[in-house]
Amino acid sequence: MLKVRNLTKVYDDGTQALTDVSFDVEDGEFLVVIGLSGSGKSTLLRCINRLIEPTAGQVFWNEKEITAAEGQELRHIRRNFGMIFQHFNLVKRSSVMTNVLSGRLGYVSTGRSLLHRFSQADREMARAALKRAGITEQANKLARELSGGQQQRVGIARALMQQPKLILADEPVASLDPVLAHTILRDLERLNQEDRMTVICSLHYLDLVQRYGTKVIGLRDGRVVYQGTQEQIRAMTDNEFKEIYGEEAERVAAGPTKGTE
Amino acid sequence: MAESNKKLAATIKPLVPAPLAGIASLILPGLGQALTQQAKRGIVLLAAFGTTVALFVWRLTDLAHREPTLWKKLGKAYHLNATFVTAVIIFLLLMWLAIAWDAYHSAKVKRRGGFAVFVSVIAVFFALGWQISQIDLVKMVKEAPDALPPLSRVLWPWKAAITYKTETVSAAARVLTGTEYELPPLLPHKEGEPYLEVSPRRGELSQQDSQGNIIPGTTLHITGHNFKPNTVTQIWWVDPIGNEFRIRNEGKYVDVETDNQGNFKKSIVMPYRLIPPSSEGPLVHQVEARQISQSGPPLPSEPLRLTIGRMIETIFMGMMATFFGIIFSIPISFLAARNIMRGSFLTMTIYYLTRTVLNIVRSIEPLIWALIAVVWVGLGPFAGIVALTLHSIAALGKLYSEAIEGIDHGPIEAIQATGANSLQTIMFGVIPQMISPFISFSIYRWDINVRMSTVIGLVGGGGIGFLLVQYIRLLDYRAAGIAVWFIAVTVAILDYVSAEIRARMT
Secondary structure, three states, X not given: OEXXXXXXXXXXXXXXXXXXXXXXXXXXXXXXXXXXXXXXXXXXXXXXXXXXXXXXXXXXXXXXXXXXXXXXXXXXXXXXXXXXXXXOOOOOOOEHHHHHHHHHOOOOOHHHHHOOXXXXXXXXXHHHHHHHHOOHHHOOOEHHHOOHHHHHHHHHHHHHOOOOOEEEEOOOOOOOOHHHHHHHHHHHHHHHHOOOOEEEEEEOOHHHHHHHOOEEEEEEOOEXXXXXXXXXHHOOOHHHHHHHXXXXXXXXXXXXXXXXX | OHHHHHHHHHHOOOOOOHHHHXXXXXXXOOHHHHHOOOHHHHHHHHHHHHXXXXXXXXXXXXXXOOOOOHHHHHHHHHHHOHHHHHHHHHHHHHHHHHHHHHHHHHHHHOOOOOOHHHHHHHHHHHHHHHHHOOOOHHHHHHOHHHHHHHHHHHHOOHHHOEEEEEEEEEEEEEEEEOOOOOOOOOOOOOOOOXXXXXXXXXXXXXXXXXXXXXXXXXXXXXXXXXXXXOOEEEEEEEOOOOOEEEOEEOOEEOEEEOOOOOOEEEEEEOOEOOOOXXXXXXEEEEEEEEEEEEEEEEEEOHHHHHHHHHHHHHHHXXXXXXXXXXXXXXXXXXXXXXXXXXXXXXXXXXXXXXXHHHHHHHHOOHHHHHHHHHHXXXXXXXXXXXXXXXXXXXXXXXXXXXXXXXXXXXXXXXXXXXXXXXXXXXXXXXXXXXXXXXXXXXXXXHHHHHHHHHHHHHHOOOOHHHHHHHHHHOOOHHHHHHHHHHHHHHHHHHHHHHHHHHHHHO
C-alpha cells in the first residue's frame, strides 16, 4: 500500500509543481492520474520513487517512509517500483538485451555489473521477458532500430526485470498511435490483474481512463481536484472531464476521445 | 525582401530636397545620406570611401616612395603601373558619383537605391586587392614553360624511386710529372684481368699562363686490355693526393668503347691541376679506365626509403598526438560541459574559464604551435607531437563537451529508477550515449592530425614535411615528388577509412 501525504514540490526556478497532494493507493489498484500537461503528473510520479526530491510531505510504502530513505535503502525501495516513460527512455545505442538487463541493476553487485557479468538466471529472465513482450528476435538489435511500440515493450520488459510490486507509468502511450496505446495498456492491465501489480499511470484520453482505471485522481495546477472510483469514472461525462481539464479541454480531450473508438 | 523595402521606405524622411542631398554627398560622401535620415548608410559609405582613398594613397607611397609630394608620387606611380592607377581613379570617381546619386535618388523616391553604389565599392576594392596582393597573370603564363620540367618531375617522380647496384671493372696506370725522379714501377696485374698501358709514362700537366690561356700538357696514348668487350669505358684521372675526376675534352667527358676483344686505344691530354709549388718528391698521377654497369634486381632508392620511413613517422606522430589529445581532453571536456558544471557559481566560473582557454588554444594554428614547440623541445617529431597535442586537446575538448551536453537525460533517469547506484548509472546510462560520438570525433581528429603532421615538418616539427622541404630546397624535384605522392596517397586512404568508420559509428 502506498500512501502519499501532503506532497509539495517547488522547483528551483520557483515553479509550484505540486501543492499538498495526498492520496492512498491500495495494493492491486490501477490508479489513473489525469490532468493537463504541466499539471504535475510527471512530478508526482517521480516524487514517489524520488527521482525528483519533494520539497515537503511524505510518501509511505508499506509503512516505510520513502521520503526518509537514503542511499542503499532508497535504491532497494526503488527496485519495487518499475517505471515506464512517455519517450521510453531506452539507451538507444545499447542493445535491446542490455536495456532489458539494466532493469536488474538494483540486484546485481556494482563490480559484476560494471563488467557486464549478469548471472545466467538474470539472462534467462531477460529472455523470458522479451518473449513475453513478443520481441525475442530483436534481442541483439540496437534499441533505436525498433519501432515506437516495440521500444515501449522493451521499456516494460526492463521494468519487469525489477520484479516490481508497483508500476509507475508516466504517460506510457502518449507517443504511440491509438491501436498501440490499447495494446500497451492491455499489457499493463494484465500485469495488474494477473500478476497483482499495483499500477499508477498518467493518461490523457477519457476513453482510456474509463476503460482501464479502477481509481482516478485529477490534478490541476499541482492540486488534487478530483478523486473517483471505477464506477464514478465510468459514469463520468465529457463535461465533468472538461472541468478537470479546464477551458482547454476541447482541444486536448474531445478529438482523440472519439477518434480512438 | 520587397516587404522589408516597404518597411524601410517609411523611415526615409529627407530633411533637405533631393538635389541638395546629392550635392552634400558630392562634398562629403555619405553626408547626403545622413541628411535623408540614413545615418548608418552614410557612415558605411563614408568609411568605404575613406578606406579606399587611404589604401590608394598607401599604395602610391609604396610604389613611388622617393617622390616628395603626393602629386609627384601619383605621376611616378602612373609611370610605373598605369593600369592600376587609372583603374582605381576611375572606380573612385564612379564610387563618388554613385554615392551622390544614391543620396539624390533616395531623397527623391523616398526609397533606398539599388546596389550600384555597392558595386562601385566592390570594384575599387577589387582593383586595390589585385595590386596589393601582387597578382601577376602575365608572369604566370610566361613562366609556365620554365616551370614545366620541375613540375613534371614532381608529378611523375618514379624514375628516382628505383636504383641498381653498380659493378665497376677498372684498371689504372701511373704517370710521373717532372724529370728529376725515377719512373715508378708498373702496377702489377694478373693474367686475364684488365690492365692499362700508357705512353709516355712521364709528362707535363696542362698549365695556365699569366693571361689565363691554357697551355696543353703532354698527350698520352692509353691502351686498355682484357676489359669487357663492346662497353663504354670512362677515363678518370687521379692526382697524387687522391682526387678523382673524369677527363674532359672541350667540356665533354672523354669516353671510349671497347672492341670485340675488350681492348681499346685512346689519346688524352694531361689535364690541368693546381700543384702546390712547395710539394716535394715525385708526383705520381694515375690514369684510370672504368666500366660501370648496373647489376642485380631494382632496389628502392634512398629518397624512396627515406620517404617511407618518414611517412611512417608521420602517421605515428599523428597517432601519438591523438592519443595524448584524447587522454587530456576527456577530463577537460567535463569541465567544459554546461550541463555538468551548472551546479554553482564556482563551477560555472571554471566552465567559462575552460571554454575560453580551449577557444584560444584552438584558434592558434598547429603550425604556429609547432614553431613554439620547436623552441621548447627542439627540432624533430616530438615538437610536432607537442604542437598537435595542444591543438587536439582544445579541439577534442570542445567536441567532447558538446557530446556530453547532448546526452539524453531520459535513459539516465530510467536507469536510476531501477535502483542502480551512481557508478552503474554512469556505466549503463551515460557511457553508452557518449562512446559513439567520442570514437567518431577521435577518429576524425586522428585523420586531421596525420594530415597536419605532413606539413608540420615544414617548420621543423619532424615527419615527412621536414624531408619534403629539404628536397625542394636542394632542387631535387623527383625526390620531392615522391614525398608529395606519399602524402597524397596516405591522406586519401586515411580520409576514406575515417569516413567509413565514422559512417558506421553513427
